[in-house]
Amino acid sequence: MTNEQPAGFWSYTRRDDQLDGGRITRLSERIANAFEIITGEPLEIFIDKKSIEWGDAWRARLDSALTGTTFLIPIVTPKFLQSQECRREVIKFAGHAASLGLEELLLPIHYVNVPQLAHEVENQPADEVVELIAKRQWVDWRELRLEDEDSPAYRQAVHKLATKLAEILENAPPATPVEIASPNQNEEDPPGFLEIMAEMEATLPAWQDTVQQFSAIIELIGTETQQATDEISLSDSRGGGFAGRMRVTEELTNRLTDPVRKVDELGTKYWAELSTIDPGVIGIIRQSSQSNLSTEDKESAREFFKVIQELAGVTRGTSAQLQSFSDNVGAAAQGSRQLRPQFRTIQAAVQKVIDGQAIIDEWSRMIGDMEEGEE
Template structure:
């Protein structure tokens, strides 16, 4: 077959996973690329090493050129993958672009080590949910096979064939119309100004959720400081481990409600952000393609400014979320009753951190589009 454009695959994985697998993850990428070339007589450029500047350059170029319909993103899914902020950022960035273009199939996860959360009916982690929704390749048993065994080679061939089939299906897909939540009741297809107005109206609600999240986190922080003072006072009185345990149990009871609220707010923020992400990217792409007319120049500048201002406001919250997450390290050791609460808090904080990756991508694309307009 002949493929329009130069197909490329971007491999996303943690280097530690590859190390403990003695390089098998990187070799799997090469084997799939070789099999793809054998089937199609077309080379599949595989970008593996994210430390190589070419990885980042090609990533941005292909993302910005609407994926060209021939860019695969293949995350190697493991428990460590979901703990990697870099890996989470990459998959969220790609997913938004792919959905805005109707090319979700180009996201092809490979489950390498078992991740029990993927089997949950409604995962609270938005990145886990994103992978669970995809038709991922299960490699948990195949990774144990000898790389030269018939079973392993057949599996590589099946996966390469699936890539070819995906390319054939997505070759002529047209980007779907840009739809935002506020457009649902509009009979006629909204114009550019209506789309920008709808996007702008959504941004303050996210900022409000983040503000509520920050207030809740502050209340939790105040209670933690109080508990620390109580522990010191108890130790001074000779309360020993019994005194510490009593304080830990009281702390766990006091934190249940605010931690649950933090979880709800974190989930609401990330869910809303990921739902509207394809629409925002679609608007930016439309502006890039159609240009900015003189009559729309002021509204477009206002739209860009609103997006960037919101992203900047939330950036401070992200830094605070990182610091709060790091401060939780010693709390879980107080009592086993604290461990589930600490896990919930960490998961909620991670959702705020993840959201910044989406906002950063909006800012990056806006800067590029604005730069093109200024240079025109």
């Protein structure tokens, strides 16, 4: 066991806890108690996400050596995946843990059935947060949550989970920063700090281009959808009835085929690029605060971080607009079974860009905190 006191950040939605009679928060207490009985050491559980302490502790531990003793325990339900805050927490923690080679410290609990996580549905747009969770050794609590909390089955399951937490901490390797692999790298001539940052800097304009393409396609989809709405109104005024509405909907479905395919491709590309290099960029930000860097490297880092901060400002505005668009698409999807699959694909693609913003915002936060510390 490590010398630092381990801590668990309980990521859940309050509404889920209310609907389940407070069982989610009680489960956190039972696990902490079982952990202390097993190990003799307390497990601090941070559960009140509205408190200043919760946010400060989250950021402080992620940015320090205590990352290696910090669990994120998402309580996965359909509502959890609908929560932008919960999604951001999983994405940010996954990047930090991966940057230190400690991915097992993300320990999801599958609390209420999520069909995508259980591989029970087909032909659904991919959800990158579900995929992040699926790659971990998540704990299945779907049936256990229906057990009496004092039943032998429930108590044994709590004991087993607490034991698993203790074993992960006991066997986890030392936190090891992950290096970014250069496409031209070979074992005899590994890239230096400058070469790595030059590659990252060259990648940023490509992301901006992807966002611009994405926004253009979304604008086209919005225009086509509004045109169809106007055509339906005109058809209704002429007495076209439901037959007229169906004709307009079918024409819109055909017109959206290519734009929807393109927006799906761009969303996937954007998320894949960001999530792949996220651990490495976090590593660069950490390394740049070290005193053993040369003056040249530190100056290059400042220029690189300036580009990231500018990018964060641009994409933040785009993400806010996309969130509004996604909400409108979701409402429109309820009116037509024919359009629903396309609108789901659009929403999933938009969500990838919104989720990608969580990664960029975390870089921006770390850079801001680092720069404040240098003043």
